[in-house]
Amino acid sequence: MSSATLPQAKKHTRLEDAQAMIIGTMIIALGVNLFTQAGLLTGGSAGLAFLIQYSTPLSFGQAFFLINIPFYALAIWHFGWEFTLKTFLAVFCLSVFSDVTPLLVSFENVDPIYASVAGGFLMGVGFLMLFRHNASLGGVNILARYLAEKYGISMGKFQMAIDCMIVLTSVFVMDVMLIAISFIGAVALNMIIAVNHKPGRYMGNV
Known part of the structure; x- marks a missing residue:
């Protein structure tokens, strides 16, 4: 089929x-709360928010919102105001949903491995939805998208490398076994992005 007959996005x-x-963001918030209930964490700005949540009085939502503030400068410079505004709103929504979800849903007994895999998949799907609508959750997501568009570096692979590094730094505040299980969640999350977020595959105009 020639390019002239391809459907227009x-x-x-x-x-x-x-x-x-x-x-x-609601899907991601559910994954976040699975991780929180099992005492796990992930990478990127979300991973830093988990560490702050576990070691300070701040909630995940509060920490996540504050961490992302410095990254808006790169978003404005490279992606423009529309992307930055959408990202700000997405960060705000996730911050709120993450704090509200425990009031609506409770997990009395969650297996850490299940929480890691299911939570990673949920967050990966949520990230994918945001990416396809020209938004992100700030932080490493903004940097990963910049590198993907500027240099062709895989977003999933880049984020997986960064996420694993951040998980390693948690050795000072977390049990080693939970850190190992958290690696599974980081792989599950980024596998969704690496497999599904590829140039030319999605017809929607982001």
Whole structure:
């Protein structure tokens, strides 16, 4: 089939962007709470927020919102105001949903390995929804997207490397076994992104 006969990608509407942002962050918040209940963490700015949550009075949502503030400068410079605004709103939504979800859903007994795999998959799917609607959750996500677009570096592989490094730094505040299980979650999360977020595969206009 020639390029002239390929279907043209249509730009997402504002309603589609809004529903993706809300649903995506709700899915990620559920994964975050699975990790929290099992005492796990992931990488990137979310991983730092987990570490702060475990070692200070701040909640995950509060820590996550504060950590992402410095990364908005890169977002404005390289991706523009639309992407930055969407990212800010996504960060805000996740911060709120992460703190509200435990009030609505409780996990009395969660196997850490299951929480790691299921939570990683949930967060990966949520990230994917945001990426496809020209948004992210700031932090390493912004840097990963910049490197992918500028130098063709795989977002999933780059984030997996960074995430594993951050998980390693948690040795001072976490049990070694939980750190090992957290690696499984980091791989599960980034496998979703590495497999599904590839140039030209998705027809939606992000």
